[in-house]
Amino acid sequence: MNTDNIKIAVIGLGYVGLPLARLFSTRFPTVGFDLNPDRVAALNAGHDSTLEVSDELLQKALAGGFRCSCKLEDIRDANFYVVAVPTPVDRNNHPDLAPLIGASETVGKVISKGDVVVYESTVYPGVTEEECLPVVEKVSGLVFNKDFFAGYSPERINPGDKEHTVEKIRKVTSGSTPEIADLVDAVYNAVLVNGTHKAPSIKVAEASKIIENSQRDVNIAFMNELAKIFNAMGIDTGDVIEAASSKWNFIKLKPGLVGGHCISVDPYYLIQKAQVYGVLPRVMSAARRLNDGMGAYVAERVIHFMNKKGILVKDSRILILGMTFKENCPDIRNTKVVDIYHTLQEYTGNITVFDPWPDAAVVKKAYGIDLVSGDPKALEGRFDAVILAVSHSCFKELDVRGLLADREKGVVFDVKGVLDRDSVDGRL
Numbered sequence: 001m002n003t004d005n006i007k008i009a010v011i012g013l014g015y016v017g018l019p020l021a022r023l024f025s026t027r028f029p030t031v032g033f034d035l036n037p038d039r040v041a042a043l044n045a046g047h048d049s050t051l052e053v054s055d056e057l058l059q060k061a062l063a064g065g066f067r068c069s070c071k072l073e074d075i076r077d078a079n080f081y082v083v084a085v086p087t088p089v090d091r092n093n094h095p096d097l098a099p100l101i102g103a104s105e106t107v108g109k110v111i112s113k114g115d116v117v118v119y120e121s122t123v124y125p126g127v128t129e130e131e132c133l134p135v136v137e138k139v140s141g142l143v144f145n146k147d148f149f150a151g152y153s154p155e156r157i158n159p160g161d162k163e164h165t166v167e168k169i170r171k172v173t174s175g176s177t178p179e180i181a182d183l184v185d186a187v188y189n190a191v192l193v194n195g196t197h198k199a200p201s202i203k204v205a206e207a208s209k210i211i212e213n214s215q216r217d218v219n220i221a222f223m224n225e226l227a228k229i230f231n232a233m234g235i236d237t238g239d240v241i242e243a244a245s246s247k248w249n250f251i252k253l254k255p256g257l258v259g260g261h262c263i264s265v266d267p268y269y270l271i272q273k274a275q276v277y278g279v280l281p282r283v284m285s286a287a288r289r290l291n292d293g294m295g296a297y298v299a300e301r302v303i304h305f306m307n308k309k310g311i312l313v314k315d316s317r318i319l320i321l322g323m324t325f326k327e328n329c330p331d332i333r334n335t336k337v338v339d340i341y342h343t344l345q346e347y348t349g350n351i352t353v354f355d356p357w358p359d360a361a362v363v364k365k366a367y368g369i370d371l372v373s374g375d376p377k378a379l380e381g382r383f384d385a386v387i388l389a390v391s392h393s394c395f396k397e398l399d400v401r402g403l404l405a406d407r408e409k410g411v412v413f414d415v416k417g418v419l420d421r422d423s424v425d426g427r428l
Helices: 017-024 037-044 055-063 098-110 127-140 178-189 202-233 237-244 266-276 282-292 294-308 337-345 360-367 393-397
Strands: 008-011 030-033 067-069 080-083 116-119 149-152 171-173 196-198 318-321 351-354 385-388 411-414
Touching: 008 017, 008 098, 017 030, 017 055, 017 080, 037 067, 080 098, 098 127, 116 127, 116 178, 127 149, 127 202, 149 178, 149 202, 171 178, 171 202, 178 196, 202 237, 202 266, 202 282, 202 294, 266 282, 282 294, 294 337, 294 385, 294 411, 318 337, 337 351
Parallel strands: 008 030, 008 080, 030 067, 080 116, 116 149, 171 196, 318 351, 318 385, 385 411
Antiparallel strands: none
């Protein structure tokens, strides 16, 4: 096999799989596979509800031969399979490999001699070779590294980021043999603008991905801890960060909510695997606990400012601006805004969550929260407190104090630190 006869099937058409499949289709015959028939139908009609691929790009790809399917027969002719399914955690924060095992079973049903399967899903070191490939072997009846081969190239998709798009991201690649590592590297290099970094083994590539997000989680946890300290001391955290960042080697990060499918999930994979080897990852575990508690902390700060202004918290009217886990995208996976909501719900049932980005039906199904969208002017003059939880661009243009029933007495809390300081009562 070489890059002249590659036929690609991408399994899993979410935030990671679809942009990658669309990109591969510019160079190779490519089919996208997903178990959700509604998702497949929408994509074949030329629209991506995640907004990661524009309608223009998707329709151009479809016109060029790219297609999506939920039928196994449509990917049987591929010889280069890419698995890009979620790797979540369960309610106890234990890694849930069920989607990955299911995708491996799918590959096992269609893979042939000489084919290659590459995993992109974020995992702890060892999952590809110890958990996934034995499933492919069992289902296919083929022998790994004799009849079929494997690679790992961790995803680096950043939802909503229109600058660091998939074709511009430098990718880590790896393979189960030196020859396959070269092939996997060549396939990715054929479509990437900034090239690749070829890791010496699949386990090294897996580990590189897991520490990317774990490092960021720890760094943000430090900033969140500083915010708690400085808030208790009556010092503005933003001012402290600006002053400290005047030094050339200071890493400028902000405190905030840590949600989503990566930073708030991936560290748990390494934490659990480390314990299997008798290592207790204290820093990572403490960072996770601290970051997971920030939603409740924000709610407590809002209550603090309401009490200072003499606002009765019980049955008060509170507006939360933003529901997604980050700005300017519809992704609500593991959003920590729900922690703000549920903490405040202990005091009042009059909570409105406004966000024009996500689908209200999806929010209702996932979290049981009735989302409000539409014209924000309809919200003016109605609330005792307003919380800017997500820094969507559209929120920055709002007269936030105009949403308060009493401009002077009401409370505005800025989680993201993006509003004019004179317009807010508190921020992280």
